[in-house]
Amino acid sequence: MINRKYREMLNGKSVIRQLSEFATARGAEIGYENVFDFSLGNPSVPVPQEFNDTMIRLINEAAPTDLHGYSQSLGIPAVRAKIATSLSKRFGLPYTADHIFMASGAAGAIAHAVRCVTEPGDEVLTFAPYFPEYNPYINHSGAVLKVVPPNTKDFQINFEAFREMLTEKVMAVLINTPNNPSGVAYSEETVKKLAEILTEKSEEYGHEIYIISDEPYREITFDNKEIVYPSKFYKYTLSCYSFSKSLSIPGQRIGYVAIHPECPDAKDMVVMCGQISRGIGHNCPTALIQLAVADTCDLTADLSVYETNMNLIYDELKDLGFEVVRPGGTFYIFPKALEEDAKAFCEKALKHDLVFVPADSFGCPGYFRMAYCIETEKVKRALPVIRKFVETEYPNR
Amino acid sequence: MINRKYREMLNGKSVIRQLSEFATARGAEIGYENVFDFSLGNPSVPVPQEFNDTMIRLINEAAPTDLHGYSQSLGIPAVRAKIATSLSKRFGLPYTADHIFMASGAAGAIAHAVRCVTEPGDEVLTFAPYFPEYNPYINHSGAVLKVVPPNTKDFQINFEAFREMLTEKVMAVLINTPNNPSGVAYSEETVKKLAEILTEKSEEYGHEIYIISDEPYREITFDNKEIVYPSKFYKYTLSCYSFSKSLSIPGQRIGYVAIHPECPDAKDMVVMCGQISRGIGHNCPTALIQLAVADTCDLTADLSVYETNMNLIYDELKDLGFEVVRPGGTFYIFPKALEEDAKAFCEKALKHDLVFVPADSFGCPGYFRMAYCIETEKVKRALPVIRKFVETEYPNR
Numbered sequence: 001m002i003n004r005k006y007r008e009m010l011n012g013k014s015v016i017r018q019l020s021e022f023a024t025a026r027g028a029e030i031g032y033e034n035v036f037d038f039s040l041g042n043p044s045v046p047v048p049q050e051f052n053d054t055m056i057r058l059i060n061e062a063a064p065t066d067l068h069g070y071s072q073s074l075g076i077p078a079v080r081a082k083i084a085t086s087l088s089k090r091f092g093l094p095y096t097a098d099h100i101f102m103a104s105g106a107a108g109a110i111a112h113a114v115r116c117v118t119e120p121g122d123e124v125l126t127f128a129p130y131f132p133e134y135n136p137y138i139n140h141s142g143a144v145l146k147v148v149p150p151n152t153k154d155f156q157i158n159f160e161a162f163r164e165m166l167t168e169k170v171m172a173v174l175i176n177t178p179n180n181p182s183g184v185a186y187s188e189e190t191v192k193k194l195a196e197i198l199t200e201k202s203e204e205y206g207h208e209i210y211i212i213s214d215e216p217y218r219e220i221t222f223d224n225k226e227i228v229y230p231s232k233f234y235k236y237t238l239s240c241y242s243f244s245k246s247l248s249i250p251g252q253r254i255g256y257v258a259i260h261p262e263c264p265d266a267k268d269m270v271v272m273c274g275q276i277s278r279g280i281g282h283n284c285p286t287a288l289i290q291l292a293v294a295d296t297c298d299l300t301a302d303l304s305v306y307e308t309n310m311n312l313i314y315d316e317l318k319d320l321g322f323e324v325v326r327p328g329g330t331f332y333i334f335p336k337a338l339e340e341d342a343k344a345f346c347e348k349a350l351k352h353d354l355v356f357v358p359a360d361s362f363g364c365p366g367y368f369r370m371a372y373c374i375e376t377e378k379v380k381r382a383l384p385v386i387r388k389f390v391e392t393e394y395p396n397r
Numbered sequence: 398m399i400n401r402k403y404r405e406m407l408n409g410k411s412v413i414r415q416l417s418e419f420a421t422a423r424g425a426e427i428g429y430e431n432v433f434d435f436s437l438g439n440p441s442v443p444v445p446q447e448f449n450d451t452m453i454r455l456i457n458e459a460a461p462t463d464l465h466g467y468s469q470s471l472g473i474p475a476v477r478a479k480i481a482t483s484l485s486k487r488f489g490l491p492y493t494a495d496h497i498f499m500a501s502g503a504a505g506a507i508a509h510a511v512r513c514v515t516e517p518g519d520e521v522l523t524f525a526p527y528f529p530e531y532n533p534y535i536n537h538s539g540a541v542l543k544v545v546p547p548n549t550k551d552f553q554i555n556f557e558a559f560r561e562m563l564t565e566k567v568m569a570v571l572i573n574t575p576n577n578p579s580g581v582a583y584s585e586e587t588v589k590k591l592a593e594i595l596t597e598k599s600e601e602y603g604h605e606i607y608i609i610s611d612e613p614y615r616e617i618t619f620d621n622k623e624i625v626y627p628s629k630f631y632k633y634t635l636s637c638y639s640f641s642k643s644l645s646i647p648g649q650r651i652g653y654v655a656i657h658p659e660c661p662d663a664k665d666m667v668v669m670c671g672q673i674s675r676g677i678g679h680n681c682p683t684a685l686i687q688l689a690v691a692d693t694c695d696l697t698a699d700l701s702v703y704e705t706n707m708n709l710i711y712d713e714l715k716d717l718g719f720e721v722v723r724p725g726g727t728f729y730i731f732p733k734a735l736e737e738d739a740k741a742f743c744e745k746a747l748k749h750d751l752v753f754v755p756a757d758s759f760g761c762p763g764y765f766r767m768a769y770c771i772e773t774e775k776v777k778r779a780l781p782v783i784r785k786f787v788e789t790e791y792p793n794r
Binding site: 001002003004005006007009010042043044046047052055056059060064065067068069070071103104105107108109110111112115116117118119133136137139140141171207208248249250251252253254265268269271272275276278279280281282283284285286287288289 | 398399400401402403404406407439440441443444449452453456457461462464465466467468500501502504505506507508509512513514515516530533534536537538568604605645646647648649650651662665666668669672673675676677678679680681682683684685686
């Protein structure tokens with residue numbers, strides 16, 4: 001008998017995936033250039049040439065056993081050291097190689113982090129709107145994901161609801177700043193207040209409450225602002241990073257867990273991640289890609305296009321009267337739909353070949369997500385289409 | 398509170414790893430060339446140049462979004478198709494892309510396969526001697542691994558013990574041929590008898606009993622013999638493959654699950670593997686490496702050195718009077734120790750700078766494993782050292 005839980009999941013296709021498939025199919029009909037596909041968060045800017053050059057250099061020059069041999073189970077030591085140095089310089093925390101565990105992207109990093117700081121039945125809180133893949137990431141570890149309702153005013157944290165849900169059973173809080181899908185980056189005030197509450201409640205409950213910080217968009221911030229790095233404000237933080245967006249290499253599945261250097265047991269927790277790997281069959285990211293990101297971890301692709309696109313779309317949406325918070329980073333924007341049912345709204349948009357994602361599965365009904373990791377030229381062509389869609393479908397607003 | 402189960406595992410270092418670390422440390426003292434390190438199963442022959450050339454071609458020629466973009470969750474369709482074609486040609490079974498799930502090595506493949514065909518509490522049987530990593534691979538999925546005692550006569554299956562342990566709770570049987578650590582390849586007679594018993598018991602119990610076939614050594618067979626491919630004899634078989642040994646690229650973490658084309662629900666099971674990935678945070682092997690193995694999946698590194706080494710060692714061990722079964726493949730040999738306590742035997746060997754692994758953790762006390770994936774020159778130098786060790790430590794045999 002095949003596993004019933006996974007068999008049942010066969011019917012539960014993600015909305016994003018369905019819409020993306022629709023966009024592809026529609027593109028085959030009318031030309032993909034005529035489908036304004038804002039469904040998928042797939043980086044569109046090219047990888048930096050230095051990354052490809054580094055890979056070729058490694059292939060040509062590295063000893064075969066270094067390049068193709070087993071990586072140590074926590075990651076290649078020299079790679080972990082380079083990443084620690086880079087983080088220390090940037091954020092002023094004394095990371096060493098011993099605080100870094102190499103993982104296959106943020107998904108892999110979160111899978112390890114959650115198993116490290118929870119046991120089956122423990123609760124993990126996250127904040128709406130949230131990335132729906134957190135459900136399988138967390139629930140399959142045996143922990144239970146609970147979602148704090150959104151603060152729709154500015155998409156910072158709804159602290160009132162958070163305090164209510166932060167019971168003794170909560171062992172970790174999973175945050176994501178800048179945020180998919182809202183595009184909002186947490187303010188220093190928000191992160192400080194979160195840290196204060198967690199410190200207070202950890203003491204009250206007699207156990208640590210960890211922050212698992214999902215940071216794939218750390219490098220995509222707007223208005224020349226640096227991310228408010230959660231680890232700087234709370235030592236029980238596990239930063240889960242991915243190079244997918246910063247280097248535009250999501251297919252290469254590379255990231256890491258960086259545990260705060262002053263977190264008690266930080267080094268043991270990194271070794272525990274190695275044990276967790278054995279159980280989930282992960283066993284290290286690809287050696288070649290580990291070595292390549294070690295030499296390019298201070299670079300990014302040219303990410304400026306995302307800010308350009310954001311400004312174009314934000315201005316147009318405001319002009320059209322949408323209720324929308326200006327993103328602080330990522331390549332998402334998260335406006336309120338023009339009717340209560342965001343699914344109905346998005347279905348009407350589809351008739352205009354505009355592919356938006358209704359936010360019900362992000363824990364925030366009534367809103368929709370636009371992923372603008374597409375060419376600026378196409379964004380510009382989309383704006384009059386959006387205007388026409390709004391004027392046609394919602395003439396009497 | 399950090400997870401207690403994984404914290405406790407911090408103390409449970411693998412014997413192989415400990416011995417390998419000893420060999421490295423001893424090598425720093427006396428020169429690694431003077432340590433006869435038969436501990437680690439790390440391929441020693443170089444990757445085929447075609448593999449490196451293919452990677453460079455892909456980096457230079459593929460569109461960045463093809464090369465670096467997200468892979469589909471089951472693997473890149475063209476890669477799955479090429480692997481299916483290769484398997485079909487070789488083994489005469491009608492595999493298509495829909496029967497292939499790309500995974501990060503055999504560890505990743507087994508992690509998916511076991512979750513696909515078992516539910517928590519179900520039993521999986523394997524046969525001693527067995528690869529000790531099966532314990533975390535299976536147990537962390539929620540299933541329970543039970544080990545059938547060895548048939549030390551020829552290291553084929555101990556069918557009597559197997560029949561006794563094959564209760565209604567058993568949902569899968571995990572086999573590994575050619576075998577780590579025995580080096581023995583199952584005969585056609587063995588695989589046929591296994592298939593017969595499973596067919597009979599599946600009917601009796603009213604549920605399928607799957608074979609999960611761990612096949613990283615499929616290409617390393619001796620005496621010009623082809624592997625007896627389990628799927629040819631039993632349609633409820635999930636082949637778990639790794640390119641680590643065939644192409645000498647263990648660091649690149651690439652393999653697949655190939656589900657027998659006539660297995661009911663085979664295609665659904667492949668899609669289920671994609672769902673399992675979401676829960677364990679795996680999300681596809683590296684795109685570059687997927688594309689590279691697709692173009693080189695019919696190649697192997699020059700694996701002939703392993704047979705050369707095996708013959709040298711086997712002949713010497715026989716001449717010294719060891720009880721040992723001649724391997725049919727892999728780069729392992731599995732002699733009986735010269736005293737009952739194989740750990741004591743291996744400790745005495747260490748004094749002669751011979752690093753052998755006692756087989757207690759392989760479920761076969763009294764035996765030891767030698768991994769001969771080292772230079773033939775070093776094997777030749779090791780032979781008189783082994784002779785001297787035996788004559789010194791066991792003079793009165």
